[in-house]
Amino acid sequence: MVTELAEAGALTPQWRRPFETVPRHVFIPDTVWVEEGDLLVPVDRADDEAAWLELCYADESVITQVDDGAPALAGRVGREITSSASRPYVVARMLAALDVQPGMSVLEIGTGTGWNAALLAERLGSDKVASVEVDPVVAARARWVLGQAGYEVTVMTGDGALGFPERAPFDRVIATVAADQVPHAWAEQTRPGGRVLVPWTTDFHNGALVSFVVASDGTMRGRIIGNVAFMRLRDQRGKRASLKRHVRDVPDARRSFTETHPYSVLGEYDASLAIGLKVPHCKLIVTHEADGAYTVWLVDPWSGSWASLEHRTDAEKFPVRQSGDRNLWNEVEAAYRWWDGLGRPTADRWGLTVTPEGQHVWLDTEDRPVSR
Ligand SMILES: C[S@@+](CC[C@H](N)C(=O)[O-])C[C@H]1O[C@@H](n2cnc3c(N)ncnc32)[C@H](O)[C@@H]1O
CATH class of the missing domain: 3.30.160.690 (Bacterial toxin RNase RnlA/LsoA, N repeated domain)
Known part of the structure; x- marks a missing residue:
């Protein structure tokens, strides 16, 4: 997997060692789900270890929780993906874009399996990494697995949209969950000049990665730097169309x-x-x-x-x-x-500004705002 990521240009030299050191399968639960049409069907490690391992080391996201932990259908078959280990290619690209240096502190939103937190801890030290997970069962498991693997990362159970004020300020915030309305708390809890990385989404469009830089007045602005699709913050899930x-x-x-x-x-x-x-x-x-x-x-x-x-x-x-x-x-x-x-602007020309009052979107410069 590491070789493939390096060949795909996703792994920077600084991230290669953490990816080689932190085994992904240790963080993946024994039951995962695969998509079959509209349904999410369980795969148990105990039934087929080879198939499970294959899922752990493919360059794909792995579904690790459905329907908030209570599969909706008989036979533990689920309808909605509610937690996953993100695709390694995306994890590597996002960590590269986070642009961390030794000594920096990082807040992750959406602990999930804990794999991304472990990669950060391996690079920066466990005391420099904090993570927030909304689902108590997912959070408890991640805390336990991280500890077993030797990473004493602080995992807080709570709403990541509020950040982690007790541990602020951070040098970097990385959301591994998507927001339609980007929470201002993430800017507030980041040092001026610090970076906040957010998968941003709308009801119509699946997602774009925005890299914000925080200003000294506590606002942040950033541009779209990539194409990513993440599940949404729990409170921003909106409605499912049928x-x-x-x-x-x-x-x-x-x-x-x-x-x-x-x-x-x-x-x-x-x-x-x-x-x-x-x-x-x-x-x-x-x-x-x-x-x-x-x-x-x-x-x-x-x-x-x-x-x-x-x-x-x-x-x-x-x-x-x-x-x-x-x-x-x-x-x-x-x-x-x-x-x-407008001349068919490409994604990288759009930007977002987040202030305590809310967010606005602009094209090229802030004086070209988009109104609905
Ligand atoms: C794609 S997964 C994160 C992957 C994770 N970073 C990893 O390495 O496995 C997204 C996670 O965000 C969590 N989540 C959803 N809404 C949240 C919120 N408001 N605050 C914190 N976590 C949230 C979900 O429960 C899910 O575990």
């Missing part, structure tokens, strides 16, 4: 056509990032048919509005249906045109 629950009154839906190809709006990373800035409370579901045709569904689980866009091979116009108070397709198409009109 075709069964939210798509109603199909025969009465308002019908039209569009010449905008669904892929250009939904398949391009930079476009969907920009659309997420403009169109709140809009979730995306895609259903596929056997002949290669697909339908894009836009669902607002808060208001119950929905829209669908049917893609048929070789078609030049695509049928649209919209229902509810919002015309979600019109909103998404308008946001796409706005992004197109």
Whole structure:
């Protein structure tokens, strides 16, 4: 795994030794889950040690908790991923971007398995690392495993959105859980000039990694430096969209056509990032048919509005249906045109500023804010 990460350019020389020293499998629980369609199916180490080990050392995230620890379906089958060991490639890239130096103190948000905390402790020393985990069972396990592995990292059980005031200030904060609204506490608890790394997400778009620098007035600003998808902070989970629950009154839906190809709006990373800035409370579901045709569904689980866009091979116009108070397709198409009109900015041109009053998003410079 380490060789692969190095070859992929994800491992900096300073992080190579910690990755070689800290065994990932020690931090992975004996039961993990794998995705089978919509379901999360358990894999037990006791049943197939080789398969379990394979999961531990593949360059993939490993699902370590479903449905907040109480699998929703019979046979410990789960519906939602609620804790995981992040993909090693992403862990390595984020640690490199954190830009730590010996002597620095780091706060991690989202302890999960404890593997990332152990890597930090191996590089900086256990006394320099603190981590916050919201789930008490996950936190207790991480605390225990870290101790067994020789890392006396402080793991606090609590809401990471509040940071860890008792241990502040930190030189670095690394969130391994995504935020839609980035908590100001993370800026407040970081020394001026320090860095805060956050996977940032919107309802429409899966996520971008933002690297903030904290100013002496306690605000922080940063730009998007990469593409990452993380689960959200527990309080910011929002609502899950479902075709069964939210798509109603199909025969009465308002019908039209569009010449905008669904892929250009939904398949391009930079476009969907920009659309997420403009169109709140809009979730995306895609259903596929056997002949290669697909339908894009836009669902607002808060208001119950929905829209669908049917893609048929070789078609030049695509049928649209919209229902509810919002015309979600019109909103998404308008946001796409706005992004197109701006000259199709790439993700790295967007930035965020976080103040005690909240956050705002800008393009290139702070005097070009985005309003919804
Ligand atoms: C992707 S996992 C973190 C991976 C972890 N760093 C590792 O090395 O295994 C995200 C974790 O964030 C936790 N989490 C979710 N909301 C949180 C919150 N508000 N505060 C602290 N942790 C939270 C989840 O319970 C989950 O364990």
